[in-house]
Amino acid sequence: MKTEWLLAPAQRTLPALLQRQARLFGARPFLAVPGAEWTHSDAADVAARRAGALSAAGVTQGDRVAVMCSNRAEFLETVLACGWMGAASVPVNSACMGPQIQYLLADSGARLLVIEAAFLERLQTADLAASALESIWVVGGDASAWPATIGPARVHAWPAAGAALPPAAVQPSDTFAILYTSGTTGPSKGVLCPHAQYYWWGVNSADVLGVREDDVLCTTLPLFHINALNTFAQAAIAGCRVHFLERFSASGFWPAMGRTGATVVYLLGAMVPILLAQPAGPGERDHHVRIGLGPGVPEAAGAAFRERTGVLLLEGYGSTETNFVIATAPDSPRRGVMGWLRPGFEARVVDDADNPLPAGEAGELVLRASEAFAFASGYFGQPEKTVEAWRNLWFHTGDRVVRDADGAFRFVDRIKDxxxxxxxxxxxxxxxxxxxxxxxxxxxxxxxxxxxxxxxxxxxxxxxxxxxxxxxxxxxxxxxxxxxxxxxxxxxxxxxxxxxxxxxxxxxxxxxxxxxxxxxxxxxxxxxxxxxx
Structure with missing residues (x-):
């Protein structure tokens, strides 16, 4: 891990990270997302000015702001502005329908919702009376077509950036975002992700992939997931470029990689067989991609992908509650495993009573971090679920794994429903x-x-x-x-x-x-x- 990436504990916050990249990398090209292109110095300015607009709308430190957008500049502006001013963003899956939106808004207590115009009609089937929502900012579309109010909230067009707000005195332990993950025996839970966890996601992911200053990161994954959201942090830490594409397209994937000059890509397990099902074409080799992250990619598919495209996909393990804790490397002695434990983390395979199991025996994977606030702080408004998941001072993943004699972890199945x-x-x-x-x-x-x-x-x-x-x-x-x-x-x-x-x-x-x-x-x-x- 590069020593220049290791910030002092008090500097592991979004405002400190944005100020650092502006100071070190300045006018170097940084980010391209539908609707905007930024330099490294632009990121802090965008965050400060959008924070000014949020402040003018009554958002204060500690408030929650929900955001439901596709991959576009307004999504990143909102998330960065919240982190800059000490509010917490609440990304909402863009596939959510009315009942899920209703639950997430009520559960998070968000006062403001930033929503893309294409999703606005879904609020018609959501009862917002139980929410704390006061305002809705609509991104894109024709303002004359919007109602003046929806439930208790006033509807406004996406406002212009405000006067730059100075960074809040946020702590690494303060909540950066509330990311809702799947419920297993009940409704979805809001994962409290502190600033330091977001920092460590970026550092660990960049280290696994060997990200360099001359790299071009490119992802088609949605920004409401930590996978894509932490790609921003990787580029900010390393001083390189990142492209956020609108969506995944099997036929358009390799043309997009060639067009952006991507050198590092991010795929999910199912995406690789889908790409392999496409007719072979010159674009699969006419690119600059040197490595990719592919958690959950079957071993045979990963090997076939490398044979056809020349791109090695690294396996890894992490969750919204944890971090990038287990991974393979380009020189790993074998494939077909989740990987080996990364520095700064501890892992055990335990039985139903949390007793450690020997190598070769399947049990639940439990994890903890040695760095402060490198994991989530718990579940928003659900202390009993937090205690249950972090019992005995270990986070219980709900995944059944085997630790082999060489230290590699192999996924078996899920314990949780x-x-x-x-x-x-x-x-x-x-x-x-x-x-x-x-x-x-x-x-x-x-x-x-x-x-x-x-x-x-x-x-x-x-x-x-x-x-x-x-x-x-x-x-x-x-x-x-x-x-x-x-x-x-x-x-x-x-x-x-x-x-x-x-x-x-x-x-x-x-x-x-x-x-x-x-x-x-x-x-x-x-x-x-x-x-x-």
Whole structure:
């Protein structure tokens, strides 16, 4: 790890990071995102001036500001301005529909929502009465088409930047952002990400990838995820350039890499098989990409990708609550593993009572950091969930892994009842609640099953009420209006009953082990769902 990246503990904050890059890298090209191009010195000025606009709207230190945008300049402006003035941004997944938006706004207590005009109509199915929302800033679109108020909030066009606000005296422990991750037995939880955690995400990711000053980072992943959001921090720390593209396109991926001059890329597990399914073309070799990050990419797919494109993809492990704690390297002795523990972290594989297990035996992965506030501070407004996850002073990941004799960690499966599809965490509980709202449904259990893309797919096992008739296709349509696209079940099985214990609890493990039943309805028949975010 480069010593010049290691800032003093008190300097591990966003304002200090932006001021450092302006001082060290100045007019060097820094960032390109739809709607803007910045130099390194621009970043601090943009943050300060947008913070001035937030302050003029009544936002103060400690407030929360929700932001629901695609990859565009206004998203980054809002997040940086919040960090600059000591407020906390609340990124909202752009696939969220009305019920999820309603929950996130009420749970976070956000006073302001920055939302892209294309998503504004989703608020029509959200009851905002229970939220603390006072104002809505709409990005893009025709202002005359917007209502004056939505629920309790006044609607305004995205305002001009304000007078530059001096940086707040934020501490490394202060909350930088609240990132909502999947609920497993209940609604999604807001992860309290402190400034120092965001700093360490950037440092660790840049170190794993060997980021240099002359690199060009390029990501098509959404900025509301920590994967893409910390790409900004990598470039700010290393003094290089970063391109945030609007979205992933299988056919447009390599042309975009060539056009931007990308040298470092960021992919998710399902994206690699999708790219490999494309016809081979000259663009796969006519590029400058030297390395990529590819967590969750199957070993065979990673090898085929390197053979076709010349790009080595590194595996790694981290979560919104933790950091980049486990990774492979270009010179790792073998592939097909999550990687080896990185400096500054501790890891154990434990049994149900948190007792350490020997190498070769599967158990839950638990983690902790040696640096202050390198992990999340807990779950917003849920102290009992925080204590549960961080019990015995270790963060419990809910992932079952094996530590081999050489120290490498191998992923086995998930302990928690969560599903990960197309790079998105899906709460089975939330999908079940939507299906249970259908008048024909008596009971339902949602579980992950493996897909041909070596990731999770969503299977809903449904029992209908006596005398009711409904088709799987009708249930899928019902879900489409109420769930993000990636969370709508691909497989829907109509069953006479669900497997249960003597106490009546659904035995989901039996459904998981059974997999997709023969003749099960498949929403993606014909390949229409073979997409990535």
């Amino acid at each position: 969560a599903i990960r599809r197309r790079g998105e965490n899906i709460s089975s509980w939330e999908v079940e609640q939507v299906l249970m709202a259908h008048p024909a449904v008596a009971s339902v259990a949602v579980v992950p099953v493996r897909s041909e893309l070596a990731e999770d797919e969503v299977l809903a096992a449904v029992v209908l009420r006596e005398g009711e008739r409904v088709t799987p296709a009708e249930l899928a349509t019902f879900c489409t209006a109420r769930l993000p696209r990636f969370a709508v079940p691909r497989f829907i099985a109509l069953l006479p009953e669900l497997p249960r214990t003597e106490n009546g609890k659904v035995q989901k493990y039996k459904l998981r082990e059974r997999g997709v039943p023969a003749g099960c309805w498949d929403r993606s028949a014909g390949g229409t769902e073979r997409r990535a975010p």
